[in-house]
Amino acid sequence: MDQDEVQAQRPARVLLVQEDPRSAALIVEMLRAVWPDGLLITQAQNVADAAQELSEHGSTCVLVDLPGDTTRPLARLEALSLATPTTPIIALSRDEDEELAVAAVRAGAQDCLLESELTPAFLHRAVRYAVERKNSELELSHQALHDPLTGLPNRALLLDRLSVALDRSRRTGTAVCIQFLDVDTFKEINDSLGHAAGDRLLGELAERFSSLLRPMDTVARFGGDEFVFLIEGLDDDEEAMLVAERIRDAAAQPLALDGAHVTTAVSIGIAMITDPLTSIEEALRQADVAMYRAKEQGGSRIELAEPAPAQGAEAVPLGDVDLPATPPRPVAALTSLEQSLGQALRGGELRVHYQPRVSITGDTGLVGFEALVRWQHPERGLLGPDEFLELAEQTGLIVPIGEWVVEQALAQIRVWRRSRPGITISVNLSRHQLADRDLVQVLKDVIEASGVQPEALCVEVTEDTVQEDPETVTASLAALRRSGVSVAIDDFGTGHSSLQSLRGMPIDTLKIHQTFVAALDADPDDSGIVGAVVELGHALGLTVIAEGVETDTQLAHLRELGCDGAQGLLFSAPVPEADVLELLGTR
Numbered sequence: 001m002d003q004d005e006v007q008a009q010r011p012a013r014v015l016l017v018q019e020d021p022r023s024a025a026l027i028v029e030m031l032r033a034v035w036p037d038g039l040l041i042t043q044a045q046n047v048a049d050a051a052q053e054l055s056e057h058g059s060t061c062v063l064v065d066l067p068g069d070t071t072r073p074l075a076r077l078e079a080l081s082l083a084t085p086t087t088p089i090i091a092l093s094r095d096e097d098e099e100l101a102v103a104a105v106r107a108g109a110q111d112c113l114l115e116s117e118l119t120p121a122f123l124h125r126a127v128r129y130a131v132e133r134k135n136s137e138l139e140l141s142h143q144a145l146h147d148p149l150t151g152l153p154n155r156a157l158l159l160d161r162l163s164v165a166l167d168r169s170r171r172t173g174t175a176v177c178i179q180f181l182d183v184d185t186f187k188e189i190n191d192s193l194g195h196a197a198g199d200r201l202l203g204e205l206a207e208r209f210s211s212l213l214r215p216m217d218t219v220a221r222f223g224g225d226e227f228v229f230l231i232e233g234l235d236d237d238e239e240a241m242l243v244a245e246r247i248r249d250a251a252a253q254p255l256a257l258d259g260a261h262v263t264t265a266v267s268i269g270i271a272m273i274t275d276p277l278t279s280i281e282e283a284l285r286q287a288d289v290a291m292y293r294a295k296e297q298g299g300s301r302i303e304l305a306e307p308a309p310a311q312g313a314e315a316v317p318l319g320d321v322d323l324p325a326t327p328p329r330p331v332a333a334l335t336s337l338e339q340s341l342g343q344a345l346r347g348g349e350l351r352v353h354y355q356p357r358v359s360i361t362g363d364t365g366l367v368g369f370e371a372l373v374r375w376q377h378p379e380r381g382l383l384g385p386d387e388f389l390e391l392a393e394q395t396g397l398i399v400p401i402g403e404w405v406v407e408q409a410l411a412q413i414r415v416w417r418r419s420r421p422g423i424t425i426s427v428n429l430s431r432h433q434l435a436d437r438d439l440v441q442v443l444k445d446v447i448e449a450s451g452v453q454p455e456a457l458c459v460e461v462t463e464d465t466v467q468e469d470p471e472t473v474t475a476s477l478a479a480l481r482r483s484g485v486s487v488a489i490d491d492f493g494t495g496h497s498s499l500q501s502l503r504g505m506p507i508d509t510l511k512i513h514q515t516f517v518a519a520l521d522a523d524p525d526d527s528g529i530v531g532a533v534v535e536l537g538h539a540l541g542l543t544v545i546a547e548g549v550e551t552d553t554q555l556a557h558l559r560e561l562g563c564d565g566a567q568g569l570l571f572s573a574p575v576p577e578a579d580v581l582e583l584l585g586t587r
Contacts, residue, residue: 091113
């Protein structure tokens with residue numbers, strides 16, 4: 001029995017989110033009247049219960065009531081759409097409001113029905129149509145981004161993922177590895193055994209390549225017999241070569257095609273992109289040039305890309321697009337800055353500034369600080385983290401710098417807790433720190449040496465960092481949490497975390513990215529996204545904090561949405577340790 005047949009035999013599962021028990025009973029009665037068999041109906045009165053049900057059991061379709069007695073009638077719909085982006089949702093409205101119906105569809109609903117006009121047959125048909133429309137949307141979305149022959153991501157999806165990887169590289173300083181593969185023997189197999197055999201060869205290679213990769217890696221069919229691999233988290237050329245050799249060996253395993261056992265040879269070009277300013281086109285161009293160099297040397301070879309040519313060098317065509325060259329990074333300048341940063345750590349030039357975090361659920365009150373590193377450069381003055389942390393990531397200095405920040409922060413919080421016992425301190429952890437096998441023990445040792453209780457410390461990791469290597473990050477965070485340290489997800493909303501992935505994460509707090517907070521000033525309707533995050537966070541038992549709060553209007557909206565805490569210029573910019581005493585009211 002195939003997967004479609006199994007799915008067809010499962011009962012339909014409809015989740016009804018409705019506060020009014022009388023209306024809920026009527027809708028359930030309508031559904032059961034025309035759907036007597038193979039239907040399971042579950043009910044929830046609020047978003048938290050609905051999110052829990054969806055996370056644990058899923059649903060064939062969700063019916064959600066749009067309350068008419070609120071300034072945010074779409075908040076519940078937006079929250080559920082965020083929680084289950086692949087499940088069809090039907091909005092139920094009590095008022096005949098065409099603008100609301102259109103807004104509901106834009107917010108993620110497949111349909112918006114007027115409750116007073118519902119009949120059993122109409123409701124039954126609407127549910128079936130919503131499921132069919134959602135399935136069609138998902139299928140069309142998949143087809144637009146995947147190769148129909150191999151099922152792999154196509155060129156468009158690869159370029160999108162490469163763009164994200166390069167953006168992440170600019171923030172973290174980690175390398176992006178691109179491997180361009182061409183099947184040397186494809187033409188001979190195609191000519192001798194026919195196009196059908198060639199297609200089967202590509203399909204078999206796609207399966208072999210996919211089986212070699214981690215979930216966060218990508219292999220795409222770029223066109224014809226060309227495949228491109230996108231791999232993050234490799235430390236150097238040697239690791240990239242080892243990956244390429246495994247790919248080459250997998251391709252070389254004999255394959256039965258039309259009674260003949262054929263052996264496939266491939267050529268691979270590797271580009272390790274370490275320059276954060278490299279464009280998508282230049283990154284692909286480097287790997288493509290290296291692959292052609294491998295073919296020119298007889299094929300079945302692996303070649304590393306040479307350094308990027310100087311600006312103005314002739315571009316090498318890739319497909320039907322000419323990809324321009326990018327000038328190389330000034331190595332001497334980088335080396336000098338790297339040496340200066342190392343000296344800054346050793347010579348006491350680094351500083352820690354502290355930004356207050358406040359509770360906004362009642363009267364605004366100070367509850368903690370976030371520790372933020374600065375560099376007091378002898379010639380350029382006080383430098384913010386954007387001017388040197390990427391370099392610290394690239395050079396590995398981020399690990400000792402991060403340890404130093406924790407030591408300074410805990411030393412300060414120990415003093416401040418004498419006058420304000422409950423306040424906490426937050427520090428940011430980078431991908432490199434989380435990958436350090438000694439991280440947990442180092443932090444435990446620092447905490448013990450400081451004499452501060454572990455619950456005084458909160459570690460923050462960005463949503464992107466979690467997604468890069470979820471298994472490693474989750475293990476590190478879980479170990480820290482077991483020791484008593486709390487965990488926050490920073491910049492939430494900028495990645496693609498799902499409700500299910502958040503449920504499995506050892507976290508205590510969500511910090512909403514400041515771009516969503518800033519939108520509360522320009523268009524209050526954008527509060528739906530913030531409201532959805534707040535409701536989902538609370539459904540998971542998490543504290544929700546808004547970042548970058550700068551205006552009273554934003555604060556008022558956040559309070560209305562039930563947000564727990566906030567930080568930003570409205571309360572205070574990051575300040576030196578000497579100024580914290582004034583914020584604490586002890587000076």
